[in-house]
Amino acid sequence: MDKQSFWVPWQTLAEGHGFSLISLKETLLGGQCFDWKTLTETHWRGKLVSTAFECRWEENTIQWRHPRAQIISPQVVENYFWLDDTYKDAVDELPWRSDPVLQKSLNYFSGMRILRQPIDETLFNFLLSSAKSIPQIQSIGDAVCKEYGKKLFDGVYSFPGWEKLAEVPEADLRSLKLGYRAKYVAKTARFIANEPAWLDYIKAESYEEAKNELLRLPGVGEKVADCVLLFGGNFMEAFPMDTWIEKSLEKRYFLKEWKTSQKIHFARIHFGNFAGLAQQFLFSAERLGILDKE
């Protein structure tokens, strides 16, 4: 095939999206998603569901393209990036008016989104996340996709799906360096393969019901369940309490003596229905050291 015609021409995302270069970069690479690799400081390659995908930042616009052979509609892209009006309503509902820490985070990462990722792949990635850094999670996730998924582009492989993973022996996953997480993936795969519609079904339940269902899976505790619900299930009230956020709440909100369960309660009350969105801003601000700057 002619190399020039592999990708469709660049398309420009509708204006008014509100992203900045900083917030777009953090949205793609900040740890909610492990699908993106940096080509240049303003150009990224990854996948969107089961198509290879590239986007770049060009003079305050976002441009994107995909291979000619892998169809994807603008509506799917707009949904993935949460471009509808519910985003600014969600941000407006956060308590930034009375919370200078949140206000500073929102201001620095203005436009940052929770991506709407497929729940099956989201569950997979966060089963791998325990005691791993972002690059390590990406690395072992890639290894599994490369071994059992479809090739979408050089270095880009699709998530194989749980039915496929259900056929893979735990030992084979261990050889891909998953460590003790191999058991989580193998057992969860067999659970879901027995009931393929299970993940879609819990997306239609309430947050509490869906979380209780997810907690039945091996390798899914409170934190991973909330990540799956927030990033893969569009449950904006989910508040993943990882070590970064816990330390942040202790330091910025003076909850040093509070227990984890009490901190979660505080977050629910204080941040409200879009607590998960607030969490993402706080997490990024803490991770990149924004809150200690003037």
Place this chain on the structure above:
DNA sequence: CTCCAGGAGATAT
């Protein structure tokens, strides 16, 4: 060499 990372599960209290 030791230590611990965006945790979960098992065990003991």
Place this chain on the structure above:
DNA sequence: ATATCTCCTGGA
């Protein structure tokens, strides 16, 4: 309920 230990791997 809460505390402690272990589990793979890799990087500091």
